[in-house]
Every structure is written in C-alpha cells, then in structure tokens.
Amino acid sequence: MVTKLDLYKVFCKVGKSKSFSKASKELYMTQPAVSQAIMQLEGELDIRLFNRTPRGVSLTNEGSLLFEYVNSAINLINAGEEKILEFKDLTVGELKIGVGDTISKYFLIPYLEFFHNRYPNIKFKIINGTTLELCDLIKSGEINIAICNFPIDDHSLELRPCRDVKDIFVCGDKYKDLSTEKISLEEMVKYPLIFLEPNSNSRKYVEKFMTSKGIKISPEFELGSFDLLLEFAKINLGIACVVKEFSRDYLEKGLLYEVNILEEIPSRSIGVCYLKGVPLSLASAKFVEILSSANFSLNDSI
Template sequence: MVSKLDLYKIFCQVGKSESFSKAAKDLYMTQPAVSQAIMQLERELDTRLFYRSPKGVSLTNEGSLLFEYANSAINLIHVGEEKILEFKNLTTGELKIGVGDTISRYFLLPYLEAFHIRYPNIKFTIVNGTTLELCSILKSGGVDVAVCNFPIDDPTLELKPCIDIQDTFVYGERFKKILAKPLSLHELVKLPLIFLESKSNSRKYVEDYMISKGIKISPEFELGSHDLLLEFAKINLGIACVTKEFSQEYLNKGLLYEVQLNEKIPTRSIGVCFLKSVPLSRASTKFVEIVEGKQL
C-alpha cells in the first residue's frame, strides 16, 4: 500500500514534470503505478488535481494550490533529512556540557580543544555549577553530559571515571615551623582550616572521611572556589584543603607547602556522567570518548 506521504511525493513529481511517464522515470516507477497513485489521491481529496491530454498533464486550480503547500512540505522534509545527516556526520550541532570552574580550568580545557579541532562546527554550551547542581541540571535535560567530582551516588546516572585526584592540605610561610614534621589528622584539625563550602562534593568527600575517623571539622573559612583556597592559604589565613593536582603551580613555585600527613586521604576521581535512560547523541559520544582518552 502506498502511504499518504508517498502519494504527495508522486503528486509533486508529476506536477513538476507535467507528465506521468517522465515522473515515473524520475521515481523509478511504472507509468501505470504513477497514474494509479494520482487517481487514489484525487479520490481521497474528492478533487481533480490534473487536466489530462495527449501532450501530458497540467495542474488544475485546486491542484496548483495543493502543489504549493505539498512541494514546500516535501522540501522541508528533505532539508530535515539533510540536517540529520549533518548531525550524524558531526558537521553541525550543539553539545551542552555541565562542569565546575575548577575542573574546567585544570582538567577539561585540553579535551575541549581536542574536540573542537576534530569537530569545529559543533557549538559548545558550558553550564557551570557544583556537582550536586550539575546532576540536577543533567536530569532535567539542561545539559547532555556533566564533568564532575566523584563519587556520585545516583542510580539514574552512568559514571565514567577519567582521572584520579588526591585531596591534601597546603599552607603558607607562617605555618612552616609548626608543620615541619608529619602530623595526624587529629593534630591537623586543631589548626585554622580553610575548606570549600559544605555543598561542594569535594568538601563532603573529605569531611565524610574525617568523620569516619572520629574527627569533626570546624573551618575558619568556607569558600566558593578552589583558587580562593590557594590564595587564602598563601596569605597565611589557615591550612587549606585542596586538590593536589590543581595546586601544582603554587607548590612548584614555593608559594605554598603540602602538609605531610601520617595517613593520606584516599584518592577519588573526576569523570563524566550522563543519564542511563537517554541515549547519547553522536557528538556527546565522541566527547566522552575524547575525555576518557580513547581518541587523544
């Protein structure tokens, strides 16, 4: 059975060709099949669409009106199909990524660059937030993927760990004598501490670990960014809990020093997460592969 869409495609081709035989050739159909399709459409619409003559066919007034709309619709369908091919071939499209400022600056930028070099026509939209905020945005459809601090306990999300990171404590010149020797976490919490805000996943991970050791923290300062932690520690306002991998510039230049703990905090991960229930777009899939290191 010929579908309604096929009938209109045949109708438009006949309208352009002004001939059943020419339309049949263009459509790789037999002439009787084309003629039968036009008669079927005329019956369904209860309207004569073509004048027939030995020289060919021509549109009636009603047929001309229908052709104007049907041809535009068919053209729009073709444009839509071309756009789908462009998306599949990554020659157009948009990729919405959720990421925090610190992870973006110290981890994600090389991968964004690599993706952009490979697929320059894909537009980036970057949404900033904490891990908790980004998971919520991800589940509401606001971003395609999120790059977050792990661990994340959410069964609706697929998690792809990409890099291990180490939480540590750093200090400035003022605390150099006090912290010349290794010390325990119990001793450390007696000093003025600088942490990220309590809603931060990084803060929660360290705090949960310390609670598991029977240690409660009461920071002197709670800040909104990793860079501020480093700057506050540099001017000797306290001992800052930071990510070691994101603090190397300060440590290498001697602006800050790392606390030597008797027991290191277990490493954790940074990775990509996305909804299990929603298939990734081709652009999202390629981005995840690049961040995982499969295409670098």
C-alpha cells in the same frame, strides 16, 4: 512522482501558515500546486482538512487531529536526518556540557580545545553548577553530559571516571613547619582551616573521611572558589584543603607547602556522567570517548 510524505509536508506547511500563498512561497511551489496537493490528500483520506475562506484557511477538527500526528512525525524525520548528518565527520551538532568552574579551568579546557580543533562545526553550550545541580540538569535534559567530582550516588546516571585526583592540605610560610614533620589529623584540625562551602562534593568527600576517623571539622573560612582556597592559604589565613593536581603551580613555585599528614585522604575521581539508558548524540559520545580514553594524550593532538 508526488509521494504521500510530500503531501503531508505540504499539509503541515499550510496548517502552520494558515495560507496557501504563504505555504507556496516557503515550499517554493506555485499556489495552484499547493492547492492541488491538499485536494489530493483530502481525496485520498476522504475527509475535508481545511476550512477555506477569503481571509485564508483554518484546520477543521479532523484536520487539527491529523496535524498533531503528522507534524510530530515530520519533526522526528527532520531530527533523524540531522542525526544522519552528524555521522558525516561531525559536521553539525551541539554539545551541551555541565561543569563546575574549578574542573573547567584545571581539567576540561584542553579537551574542549582539542575537540573544537578537530570538529569546529560542533557548537558548545557550557553550563556551570555544583555536582548536585548538574545531575539534576542531566535528568531534566538541559545538558547532555556533566563533568563532576566523584563519587556520585545516583543510580539513574552512568558514571565514567576520567582522572584520579588527591585531596591534600596546604599552607603558607607561617605554617611551613607542617610540611616537614608528620602531623596527625587530630593535631591539624586545631589550626585555622579553609574549606570549600558545605554543598561542594569535594568538601563532602573529605569531611566524610575525617568523620570516619572521629574527627569533626569547624573551618574558619568556607569559600565558593577553589582559587580563593589557594590565595587564602598563601597569605597565611590558615590551612586549606585543596586538590593536589590543581595546585601544582603554587606548590612548584614554593608559594604553598603540602602539609605532611600521617593519614592520607584516599584518592577519588573526576569523571563524566550522563543519563543511563538514553543514547548519547554522536558529538557527546565522541567527547566522552576522548575524556575517558586511558591512551589519549592531549599533547599528541594539540
């Protein structure tokens, strides 16, 4: 039994290909069957949908108007069918993630590995950028989720903290004494400072804290790479502001030393954010669940 939906699918295919013969090949139907379907639809609607010429067919004005609606409807149906397929153990789909280089290297990679091992058919698209750039990409629909440095002041985004991190100051052998005796922030800023560039969310957070204490910073070096912060400090170019959790390898190997400051910088979070009020795809929702689960352990699964 031919349904109205079947007729509309044939109509869309002919409208796109502008040929009964091409449409019949794409639909795996005979050309007379395609022609009959169009005639049936025209009869039911009591209107001519195509202009027929020896060189092919073209939509009439009425046909063009109908095509816009029917094509959109069929695309929505196809999208809905794809969403249903995702429910079958996430066998298809794409996960578009925005993340900075540092968070990607020191935080995200194990989660990507775990997710890929469990759902190998889900494709990843990773876009790098600053926190502000990634927030814009979420709102433009170019990425599903972003993993960023918090805090973020944007009421259009849903924010879910995933891991607390601590900003500290580190130094090399030349300033090693600063790791044993307590030093005030006022005294510390007299030394050469190494910070991330000003548009970094991490830099803004630390700078805001220090400003609240009446301390203005004037770094000797402003870098675009977290790894360079560690390397510059290691060769004694100054005191670097870094994330403790991402610097453990240098600290444990004795390549760097944590400066013993009197007033510690309050902890902040790394988290995932996405557009508020817009449902996530199943793949995105599952990944967010893994990232933000307090009981989740990568070591249990990888």
